[in-house]
Amino acid sequence: MTEQATERKVAEAQTAALELAKLDDEARSDALHAIADAIVDEEARILEANETDVTEGEKLLEAGEYSQALVDRLKLSPSKLDDIAEMVRSVAEQDDPLGRTLSARRLDDGLELYKVGVPIGVIGTVFESRPDALVQIAALSLKSGNAVILKGGSEASHSNRVLYEIIREATSDMPDGWAQLIEAREDVNTMLDMDDSIDLLMPRGSSEFVSYIQDNTKIPVLGHTEGVCHVFVDRDADLDMAEDVAFDAKVQYPAVCNAVETLLVHESVAADFLPEMVERYEDAGVTLRGDAAARGVVDIDPATDEDWSTEYGDLELSIKVIGSLDAAIDHVNTYGSKHTESILTEDADRASTFMRSIDAASVFHNASTRFADGYRYGLGAEVGISTGKIHARGPVGLEGLTTYKYYLEGSGQQVATYSGENAKPYLHEEFEGDWIPGHLAEE
Amino acid sequence: MTEQATERKVAEAQTAALELAKLDDEARSDALHAIADAIVDEEARILEANETDVTEGEKLLEAGEYSQALVDRLKLSPSKLDDIAEMVRSVAEQDDPLGRTLSARRLDDGLELYKVGVPIGVIGTVFESRPDALVQIAALSLKSGNAVILKGGSEASHSNRVLYEIIREATSDMPDGWAQLIEAREDVNTMLDMDDSIDLLMPRGSSEFVSYIQDNTKIPVLGHTEGVCHVFVDRDADLDMAEDVAFDAKVQYPAVCNAVETLLVHESVAADFLPEMVERYEDAGVTLRGDAAARGVVDIDPATDEDWSTEYGDLELSIKVIGSLDAAIDHVNTYGSKHTESILTEDADRASTFMRSIDAASVFHNASTRFADGYRYGLGAEVGISTGKIHARGPVGLEGLTTYKYYLEGSGQQVATYSGENAKPYLHEEFEGDWIPGHLAEE
Structure with missing residues (x-):
């Protein structure tokens, strides 16, 4: 696509964002239900497009360019489409993340300040080759009143295009252009320069890719490049529990960012704990590397300094x-x-002490690191996981897609009245109450 | 200063930040009271250093390089020091911005997720030549548990150095290195590259300077480059009120970012409103420029397209x-x-309609734009005003200097239990309750 075409799409999204911000929750949720219905109704059309992606994926799998896991993730089925529709409905049913009065303060009689939750505006997203990702991200954006630019993995391009068309058709009542699909890698670069129009970028994908985005834009970026997570088996651990949790944290799904990469074991329990733990890991096919002290207790390969900062993303673990x-x-x-x-x-x-001292988005006590996820956290779903500390941290759901606005309702106040000699003092009283636009003018 | 010296200061701040995060509110507030006392006790030492800055400033004023306003802002006095000490005490007395449980959710029996307010970490600040700015920013950072890098204007360097020394001496109980002073412009550049160690940058100053910072760092930046603010006199305005408010918004302090730059007047009241308004502005020395329709009613100079996006920062206004x-x-x-x-x-x-439709940090009804300020908003004080939409918006006080952390208290849960066939369902029940570290392990 030409640069101009991408810029036009972003401009359309920007116009739509201003309109979206004015809609109430019912309108946005109705549109989400329409999307869910359309996904079910258009099953045949979606599966046909998906078949094209899967066939191409299988060819590349035979040629050794794709992994089986990638092809599996691509594949849709009637039951998977039902799950996706159900996910959209569950996003629709979440509490409205907008319009809440976060605080109300009386600066003086007849001068009231409200801090109210509002959408961010235009969100640029880049995500991996799972067709359900497009629907999930679009649904979260719409529920939170944001316009969204969607860039999925090229392996899912046919599925993404049809899903996008269906979403646009089903939301014809929404401000035109609220969702935009871009398809080429160079369009992502166009997007990176549009810091005047795009308010937030949420890239998902490889560490290198997310780093590339962070390094090449002035737009704020939420996301994570790496998940080097630890489990620390303390001297006072329940060792049976520790074995189960440390096993789950590595083996239950090793490819994801919240899987453990380094197991830390207190020296006073190492001899008791490690032999059985290592046997269980090795039975599950985990490749282990340890420091000198660990290798004094169990027979595993030596770890180098590099291991401590490596995200294996696989059945590998350092101890x-x-x-x-x-x-x-x-x-x-x-x-x-x-x-x-x-x-x-x-x-x-x-x-x-551990939990307060560790500088991380999520710090757990007696639980597997694998729980760090928007769905498990009860956020409904997630658009990504942030390891930054600004705006939203950890799994990012609807709330992370909102910001706030200050509304001040006055009755003609001037700052001069509250300044200089004989300045009138401010009241600064917090009070309970929602913003009712213009209510002081009507009284 | 060498690059190494700056890097060492930032590294010290990073270590201190981890310690600061563990202190309770009483310790931080006591340290703030000690700062306030020291500022009063060390009056002579501060005024002596300030005298040096003022003398140098007056020389440059004579040489035509400085403005009178700049020299006035530099100047400290015993009563101004009392005010500064009072400001520090008022920051100390604010509610603790840390440790609040923002939400608590039971994922399952014995598996509790808490979202708790925590400091951001290391804040890099750059601010204008007002010695009180250093104290205010240091106080807000300490109260919110953040380590801070302070870079003030070179015109105030002697005052800043002494104030910084006094703050460090008065807070010897705090983690060593929690506040760091840097003094050279090139040290700012060193800071811009330290995205691994600095969590947030808050620059204040000219539009060009803030843009420069935003363009040259990967660290998140909170601030604003411009304040092109509007007052819209609607067809249903109370015209007497409108005249007072529009006057205040321009004239009360024209040099600041929240002063109005363009007055919009509904055509149906222009003929009634503008003649008196223009006379009042002109009496106050305001230079006016208007579009053709405005000039059909009042005799002022023509405005060009450029005027609509200009921040005059002076007694100038477009209509x-x-x-x-x-x-x-x-x-x-x-x-x-x-x-x-x-x-x-x-x-x-x-x-x-206006308030919901305008995309701005603060939108007012029947009040002067000049109210947009952390002190007037009741935030205690402000470290800056943000025109971005991510993290903190508008005047940024203590809350804007915090983030959150997820704490999960479990009793040995594995994700495998809640996955696949026969997955145990999550409860996802919100509940009222503060995080009590480890309480499930002790039960």
């Missing part, structure tokens, strides 16, 4: 024996990627 | 006659800088 709680905190704050960290201990004080 | 509410909204969304916009009208519906 380090740690002399103290402080050393564990220090290791995690040095090598972790601020994503998700877990301590396993029966000592509440030690749990508290 | 445009507008045919409809929609046209006013369109003009503001096109030329405004998303800072502060005001509608003057007695019609609540029209106020509501």
Whole structure:
């Protein structure tokens, strides 16, 4: 697509965003239900397009260019479409993330300040080759009143195009242009330069890709490049529990960002804990590497310094024996990627120290790192997971797609009255009450 | 200073930030009271250093390189120091912005997710030549548990150095290195590259300078480059009120970002409103420029297209006659800088439409744009005003200097239990309750 065409799409989204901000929750939720219905009604059309993607994917799989996992993720089925429709309905049924009065303060009699939740505006998204990702991101954007630019993986291009068309058709009552599909990698570059029109970028994908986005735009970016997560088995851990949780954190789904990459074990339990743990990992096909102290207890390959900062994303794990709680905190704050960290201990004080001291979006006590996810957190769904600390942190759901606006209702006040000699003092009283536009003028 | 020295300061701040995050409100507030006391006790030392800055400033004033306003802003006095100490005490007395449980959700029995307010970490600040700015920014950072890098204007360098020393001496109980002073412009450039160590930048200063920062760093930036603010006198405005408010918005302090730059007047009241308004502005020395329709009513110079996007920052104002509410909204969304916009009208519906439709941090009804300020908003003080939409918007006080962290308290849960065939369902029940670290382990 030409640069001009992409710029036009973004401009359309920007116009639509201003209109979207004025719609009420019912209108946005009705549109989401229409999307869910259309996905079910248009099953044949979607599956036909998906078949094209899957066939092409299988050819590339035979040629050794794609993995089986990628082809599996591409594939839609009637039951998967039902699940997707159900997900859209569940987003529709979430509480309205907009319009809430976050605070109300009386600056003076007849001068009231309200802080009210509003949409961000135009969100640019780039996501992996799962056709359900397009629907999920579009649904979250619409529910939160944002216009959205959608760029999916090229492997799913036929599925994405049809899903996008169906979404646009089903939402013809919404401001025209609220969702925009872009398809080429160079269109992403066009988007990166549009910091006047795009308010937020949410890229998902490889570490290199997300870094590339962060390095090449002035638009704020929410996302994560790496998930180097740790589980720390403390000296006071329940070792049976620790074995189950540490196993789950690695083996249940090793390819994802919230899987554990380094297991830290307190030296006073290493000899008790590691032999059985290692056997269980090895039975599950996990490749293990350890520091000298770990290898004093179990027979595994040596870890190098590089291992401590590696996200394997696979059935691989590094193990380090740690002399103290402080050393564990220090290791995690040095090598972790601020994503998700877990301590396993029966000592509440030690749990508290670890949790308060670790600088990460999510810090767990006696639970698997794999729980760090928008759906599991009860956010409905997620547009991504942020390891930054600004705006939204951890799994980002509807709330992370909103910002706020200050509304001040006055009755002709001038700052001069509250300044200089004989300045009238401010009241600054917090009060309970929603913003009723113009209510002071009508009284 | 060498690049290495700046990097060392930032590294010290980063270490201190992890320690600061563990302190309770009492410790941070006590330290603030110690700062306030020290500012009063060390009056002579501060005034002596300030005298050096003022003397140098006056020389440059004579040479025509500085303005009188700049020299006035530099100057400290015993009563001004008392005010500064009082400001620090008022920051100390604000509610603790940290540790609040923002939400609590039971994912399952014995698996509780808490979202808790925490500091951001290391804040890099650059601010103008007002010695009170250094104290205000340091106080807000400490109260919110953040380490801070302080870079003030070179014109105030002697005052800043002494104030910084006094702050460090008074806070010897705080984690060493929590505040760092840098003094050279090239040290700012070193800071811009340290996106691994600095979590947020808050620059204040000229539009060009803030743009330069935004263009040359990967660190998130909160701030504003421009304040092109509007007052719209609607067809249903109380014209006496409108005259007072529009006068205040321009004349009360024209040099600041929340002063009005363009007055929009509905065509149906232009003939009634403009003659008196223009006379009052001209009596106050305001230079006026208008569009053709305005000049049909009053005798002022013609405005060019450039005027609509100009921040005069002075006793200058452009005037445009507008045919409809929609046209006013369109003009503001096109030329405004998303800072502060005001509608003057007695019609609540029209106020509501304007306020909801304008994309700006602050939108006012029947009040002067000059109210957009952290102190007036009751935020205690402000570190800056943000025209971005991510994280914090409008005047940024203590809350804008915080983020959150997810704490998950479990009892050995694995994700495998809640996945696949026979998956256990999540409860996802919201509940009232603060995070008590490790309480499930102790039960």
